[in-house]
Amino acid sequence: DGGITQSPKYLFRKEGQNVTLSCEQNLNHDAMYWYRQDPGQGLRLIYYSQIVNDFQKGDIAEGYSVSREKKESFPLTVTSAQKNPTAFYLCASSPPGQGRTGELFFGEGSRLTVL
Amino acid sequence: GIQVEQSPPDLILQEGANSTLRCNFSDSVNNLQWFHQNPWGQLINLFYIPSGTKQNGRLSATTVATERYSLLYISSSQTTDSGVYFCAVSSRGYGNKLVFGAGTILRVKS
Numbered sequence: 058d059g060g061i062t063q064s065p066k067y068l069f070r071k072e073g074q075n076v077t078l079s080c081e082q083n084l085n086h087d088a089m090y091w092y093r094q095d096p097g098q099g100l101r102l103i104y105y106s107q108i109v110n111d112f113q114k115g116d117i118a119e120g121y122s123v124s125r126e127k128k129e130s131f132p133l134t135v136t137s138a139q140k141n142p143t144a145f146y147l148c149a150s151s152p153p154g155q156g157r158t159g160e161l162f163f164g165e166g167s168r169l170t171v172l
Numbered sequence: 173g174i175q176v177e178q179s180p181p182d183l184i185l186q187e188g189a190n191s192t193l194r195c196n197f198s199d200s201v202n203n204l205q206w207f208h209q210n211p212w213g214q215l216i217n218l219f220y221i222p223s224g225t226k227q228n229g230r231l232s233a234t235t236v237a238t239e240r241y242s243l244l245y246i247s248s249s250q251t252t253d254s255g256v257y258f259c260a261v262s263s264r265g266y267g268n269k270l271v272f273g274a275g276t277i278l279r280v281k282s
Binding site: 092145163 | 176205207213214215217220258262269271272274275
């Protein structure tokens with residue numbers, strides 16, 4: 058079945074360690090996104106990528122890095138520079154054109170806890 | 173950037189009741205989506221509705237783009253409707269990036 062797969066679903070790390078969250082989609086979508094959600098709040102955009110080998114910072118990119126070497130994959134690294142990394146991370150993708158500007162579809166999320 | 177305000181922030185319903193959730197936005201939009209976040213955190217697409225009216229079963233949505241608001245109607249609510257409902261919008265003036273409201277927490281009691 059087509060969809061967006063995020064892994065791992067739950068992750069615990071010690072403070073100061075880098076962590077990489079995986080996001081894979083088999084929907085043939087061009088654009089992919091990473092959002093962060095804190096308890097009781099809406100989603101905030103970290104990074105997005107419209108095409109392979111290109112990506113842009115969102116509203117809260119500091120302390121995060123991404124790569125887009127393949128259309129299907131958009132991994133997010135939470136670096137030790139991120140001051141408050143404990144959060145729920147959601148990956149999304151959107152199909153090209155079709156007159157539905159930027160319609161997003163989400164994965165199930167990864168919950169990161171830094172101890 | 174574009175501002176998105178949702179109301180009410182919290183809503184408690186008895187099973188079978190109807191409800192209306194509102195989303196106000198500060199600029200013209202080229203995308204508006206309603207999502208339901210279930211208790212496990214997954215965001216489920218409900219509607220893609222930058223303008224007009226759509227219906228899907230017990231749910232319907234209306235966006236009045238000229239007046240910069242959208243409404244989500246839930247009829248005959250069920251306990252499985254509980255969760256957080258998000259409105260998200262994008263506009264050309266903000267690079268077509270989707271901006272989320274803070275959400276409405278819905279609790280349906282049996």
